[in-house]
Amino acid sequence: xxNSKWIRLKTTCKREYLDTVSAVMEMIxxxxxxxxxxxxxxxxxxxxxxxxDEKILNADRTVVTxxxxxxxxxxxxxxxxxxxARFSSLGVPxxxxxxxxxxxxxANSWKKYYHPIHTGKRTVIVPVWEExxxxxxxxxxxxxxxxxxxxxxxxxxxxxxxxxxxxxxxGCSVIDVGCGSGILAICASKLGAGRCxxxxxxxxxxxxxxxxxxxxxxxxxxxxxxxLVRDVAPIPGGYAVAAVNIVADVIIRLAPDLGRYLSESGxxxxxxxxxxxxxxxxxxxxxYGFTVEKTLTENGWFAAAVRxx
Numbered sequence: 001x002x003n004s005k006w007i008r009l010k011t012t013c014k015r016e017y018l019d020t021v022s023a024v025m026e027m028i029x030x031x032x033x034x035x036x037x038x039x040x041x042x043x044x045x046x047x048x049x050x051x052x053d054e055k056i057l058n059a060d061r062t063v064v065t066x067x068x069x070x071x072x073x074x075x076x077x078x079x080x081x082x083x084x085a086r087f088s089s090l091g092v093p094x095x096x097x098x099x100x101x102x103x104x105x106x107a108n109s110w111k112k113y114y115h116p117i118h119t120g121k122r123t124v125i126v127p128v129w130e131e132x133x134x135x136x137x138x139x140x141x142x143x144x145x146x147x148x149x150x151x152x153x154x155x156x157x158x159x160x161x162x163x164x165x166x167x168x169x170x171g172c173s174v175i176d177v178g179c180g181s182g183i184l185a186i187c188a189s190k191l192g193a194g195r196c197x198x199x200x201x202x203x204x205x206x207x208x209x210x211x212x213x214x215x216x217x218x219x220x221x222x223x224x225x226x227x228l229v230r231d232v233a234p235i236p237g238g239y240a241v242a243a244v245n246i247v248a249d250v251i252i253r254l255a256p257d258l259g260r261y262l263s264e265s266g267x268x269x270x271x272x273x274x275x276x277x278x279x280x281x282x283x284x285x286x287x288y289g290f291t292v293e294k295t296l297t298e299n300g301w302f303a304a305a306v307r308x309x
Contacts, residue, residue, distance in 0.1 A: 004103040005072040009080065011087070012065045013094040020092055021066050028079065029068040036064045072100065120161035123187055128215060139190045141183060142215050156271040159296045159303035160245045161187050163269045166294070167305060168193050172240035175199070175261060177228050178250070182209030182221065184243040189218040193241070196221040199232060228254060228261070238263035244270050248277035255284045262308045267293070271303035278302040 009028065013021050015038060025032050037059040070079075080096050087094040116126045126132045128144045164187055168174065171194040176185035179198035189196050198209055198221055209223040226232050240263050244251055251270055258268055268290065273281050275297060282292050282304060290306040297303075 005100055006103060007070045007072055007075040008067050008099040008101065009070060009075075009083070009096070010065050010067040010099065011083065011094050011096050012063060013087075013092060015062055015064045017092045017094065018064050018066070020090060021064075021087070021094060024083065024086055024090075025066045025068055028083075029070065031068065033067045033069070034064065035067075037061055038064075119158040120165045120187075122165055123161050123191075125183070139187065141186055141190060143181065143183065143212065144215065155298045155301040156245050156273075156303065157183060159298055159301060160184055160243055160269055160271045162296060163294065163303060163305050164188055164191060164241070164243065167241050167267045167269065169240070170194075173197075173235065173238075173263075174241045174243065175232075175239045177242060177244045177254070178246040179209055179223065180205050180245075182212045182223055184245060185209070185221045185223070186212060186216050186218050188241065188243070189221050190216070194220060195235075197232075197235075197239075198223045199226040199228060201225065201227050228257065232261070234261050238266055240266050242266065242268040244268055245272050247272045248274070248281050251281055252284050255288045259289060259308050264308065266308045268306050268308075269303065270306060271301070273302045273304075275300050275302050278304075282306070 011021050011025060015036065018034070018036065022032060022034065038061045080098055083096045087096070114127045114130075116124055116130055116132045118124050122137055123139045123141060124132065124134060125141050125143055128142050132140060134140050161184070164184065168188050168191040170192040173195040174185060174188040174193045174197070176182065176188070176196070176198040179185055179200045182198045185196045185198035196218070200206055200209070203225050206223050206225045213219070213221045213223060239261055242258060242262060244254065244258070251273065262268065268285075270281065270285070278295070285304075285306045286292065289309045291309055292304055293307045294305040295302065
């Protein structure tokens with residue numbers, strides 16, 4: 001069966017004209033695609049981080065594009081001419097272009113923006129379609145950005161991964177609270193942890209985490225939908241390490257109960273904390289019997305390893 005061909009009809013304009021251009025493009029097809037990078041830093045927080053290509057990070061924030069995709073057999077060159085005339089009559093300075101591509105190429109073209117990245121000293125996050133030859137002692141964690149919920153390369157996760165490398169010991173037990181894609185539990189498993197439990201209140205996050213566990217063949221990682229305080233029972237002896245990469249307010253809420261889940265000298269690795277909240281979080285943890293053992297910062301984000309007294 002021949003591969004289908006598609007036409008991308010793309011209009012580029014200043015962001016101030018986005019609503020007008022979108023309305024016009026929806027007259028052709030209501031399945032429009034908008035590329036607007038004006039808030040890219042906010043969108044990247046906790047999502048794909050440094051895996052994303054520099055072309056996106058350096059994109060002009062004042063310019064947007066609106067596209068529709070039409071099967072080649074349904075496209076006529078007059079559509080492009082009519083669009084240009086319509087924008088001219090509305091006083092909208094816009095550039096209309098077309099591009100032809102194969103359906104298979106379209107389905108996979110986004111992958112070119114994702115690359116392997118080091119997080120921590122030993123751990124490397126590798127998109128599943130990339131070939132990567134690990135150096136001696138490196139730990140490779142496979143991720144599929146198409147699964148959503150992130151590949152865990154935001155600063156907060158990099159800080160957690162760096163601390164996991166220091167505190168995970170062979171065969172130790174680890175709990176990943178608010179696990180998202182499950183990357184920290186998977187990292188812990190590949191660093192030699194024994195029992196790993198990943199929990200999140202979002203069922204879709206757990207679905208993705210389980211897929212990532214299968215992808216990485218880390219069968220010792222168990223993922224469940226649960227709220228730490230309400231649903232999870234402590235294990236006998238407690239976990240040696242807890243990874244809590246959420247936000248300051250949730251960490252503060254969990255502080256009174258976190259010690260119940262840790263072993264006698266267990267360590268909680270806390271992240272998702274902006275620098276301005278660091279003192280507040282560490283003060284609360286000290287109040288509940290933890291000592292601050294190590295702290296790391298990166299680009300305005302703070303992480304700490306705190307040990308149960």
